[in-house]
Amino acid sequence: MTVAAAGSLPGEAVPVAKGRPALAAALRHPAALLLLPACVAVAAGLLLPILYLLALSLNPPVTGEVALAGELTLRNYARLLDWFYFSVLLRTLWVSAVTTAISTVLGVAVAHSLWRTPPHRRGLLVVVVLAPLLVSIVARTFGWMLLLGDQGLVNAVLLRLGLVEAPLHLMFTQGAVIVGLVHVFLPFMVLSVLAAYDRIDPAIPEAAGTLGAGPFTVFRETILPLLNPGIAAGVTIVFSLAMSSYVTPALMGGSGAGVLTTLIYQQLVVTYDWHFAAALVAVLLASTLLLLGAVLYHNARRTRAWMTRPGSAPR
Amino acid sequence: MIRMLQRGAFRALVGATYLFLLAPLACVVLVSFNGEAVQSFPPASWSLRWYAHAWAQESFRGGLLVSTLLACGAALIATPLAVAAALGLHRSRWRGRPALEALLLAPLVVPGIVIGISLLIALAALDVREAPLRLLIGHTVAILPYGVRTVLASLARLDPALDEAAETLGAGGWARFRHVTLPLIRPGILAGLVFGLILSFDDVSVSLFLADARTNTLPLAIMSYLEYSFDPSVAAISSMLIAVTLGLAVLLERGFGLKRLLAG
Numbered sequence: 001m002t003v004a005a006a007g008s009l010p011g012e013a014v015p016v017a018k019g020r021p022a023l024a025a026a027l028r029h030p031a032a033l034l035l036l037p038a039c040v041a042v043a044a045g046l047l048l049p050i051l052y053l054l055a056l057s058l059n060p061p062v063t064g065e066v067a068l069a070g071e072l073t074l075r076n077y078a079r080l081l082d083w084f085y086f087s088v089l090l091r092t093l094w095v096s097a098v099t100t101a102i103s104t105v106l107g108v109a110v111a112h113s114l115w116r117t118p119p120h121r122r123g124l125l126v127v128v129v130l131a132p133l134l135v136s137i138v139a140r141t142f143g144w145m146l147l148l149g150d151q152g153l154v155n156a157v158l159l160r161l162g163l164v165e166a167p168l169h170l171m172f173t174q175g176a177v178i179v180g181l182v183h184v185f186l187p188f189m190v191l192s193v194l195a196a197y198d199r200i201d202p203a204i205p206e207a208a209g210t211l212g213a214g215p216f217t218v219f220r221e222t223i224l225p226l227l228n229p230g231i232a233a234g235v236t237i238v239f240s241l242a243m244s245s246y247v248t249p250a251l252m253g254g255s256g257a258g259v260l261t262t263l264i265y266q267q268l269v270v271t272y273d274w275h276f277a278a279a280l281v282a283v284l285l286a287s288t289l290l291l292l293g294a295v296l297y298h299n300a301r302r303t304r305a306w307m308t309r310p311g312s313a314p315r
Numbered sequence: 316m317i318r319m320l321q322r323g324a325f326r327a328l329v330g331a332t333y334l335f336l337l338a339p340l341a342c343v344v345l346v347s348f349n350g351e352a353v354q355s356f357p358p359a360s361w362s363l364r365w366y367a368h369a370w371a372q373e374s375f376r377g378g379l380l381v382s383t384l385l386a387c388g389a390a391l392i393a394t395p396l397a398v399a400a401a402l403g404l405h406r407s408r409w410r411g412r413p414a415l416e417a418l419l420l421a422p423l424v425v426p427g428i429v430i431g432i433s434l435l436i437a438l439a440a441l442d443v444r445e446a447p448l449r450l451l452i453g454h455t456v457a458i459l460p461y462g463v464r465t466v467l468a469s470l471a472r473l474d475p476a477l478d479e480a481a482e483t484l485g486a487g488g489w490a491r492f493r494h495v496t497l498p499l500i501r502p503g504i505l506a507g508l509v510f511g512l513i514l515s516f517d518d519v520s521v522s523l524f525l526a527d528a529r530t531n532t533l534p535l536a537i538m539s540y541l542e543y544s545f546d547p548s549v550a551a552i553s554s555m556l557i558a559v560t561l562g563l564a565v566l567l568e569r570g571f572g573l574k575r576l577l578a579g
Binding site: 142246 | 317321328332333335336337339340343400403409415418419422425427428429432434437438453456459488513517519537550553557560563564573
């Protein structure tokens, strides 16, 4: 309210006491009654529990205790500075970043080829790309365990071709986790980039081609700048999903490839340190939401700047 | 010449990516028909014995029952809530509308593992420790936004003149909803329902901390089975999951369009 009052001109009516009557009026409206059950469900099932978790993360750690205490401390967060936990955080960020980078390159390539495909053949290919999203993540990860295991297909092929003497240990490594994560999240990147492709006027790259630009130049100079919002959205989604994924690192990562989520699992299920786990969850949530907010803010600003300056294309 | 090389390299990259996307799924299906006790490529003989073995596992059968009941329960609770909320959002001209929409779609941006843990801790503080109830609340909240989104998308394409015409002809609010709005938004409702079923059935991250030893979902049962043994029965049960979800995916693509559903 003070912010709103400070921002308004002197003499202009400030809607100070409008909140309560507006709410009462809204409640009499049928739309409010329709919205009420779902809003209560999300508030009670998501919002309040998260707030409770954040409050708990500020309490001093007591093993197995879930009731809130009066004493506030940052001790749970300070533990993250311990090198062991800090390295887990760094590893999580690194694995997510590599996953996102690979997904971006492959996702743009697949989206580009889908965009080039004539519409009547496109439907089936879209299903091929998107259907894995609907297949259980456990089944998909198990598929990679079959492919990358010591007796797996990849090793069988390498041995038969005589490229290696003994099976390579591909499973239970950081590389295996990244391969699994790219597989699981690539469709999200394709979707985001494809949405940006759908808004491109095909006349633009055609014109560039007519003017003598090669396919790669056409792509780099005319298509790629227009894909930026889609890529930004895809990067956000893939990065935050990779940060918070549990199944793939738990099944495909080795003991030395622990990430934030497997550490949280350990704290909750093995050591019962719920306060520290709450702090770790807070870090996970904050990094996800900050990234999301930054991209949304950036996109919104760019869209606004573009809309207020007619004649210039969004970059 | 360079252009041809570029084009060839691009095609190879895209082809390799499609192979990359499909290889693990194909591999799972192939191994499930393996007749041997060990997993080897290519399988030396073929049989359905691992399907029988998977079916004989108590944990898989129990997990299948829990997952089915949970998915149906969560989808049946979430769908009416989502339809009502989407109708409310669609009609609302209130200033707070964007905030309410953000609240309803919030479960989309909160990682599943965060939903699960915060519910576990908050409910434990209230001394609620029944796994079925915890799972039902978690799954309902997690799938709710998908229903809201698909129904909102259907409502956005609705011609307001139809509703006005019905009103002019004297139809009341309920009659207009029942005979005009509902038939037109039915594809959106069904898409949200089916998508919710799939998401709930396949979920691991929300359930991970909400399930317990007595109430375990199928994906979690498969995960814990994988920790102790690595035989083709997991491939058999995974193949069944793939078949069911792909069947539902084709249904969704026909009825609503997968791309529209997933991209929102």
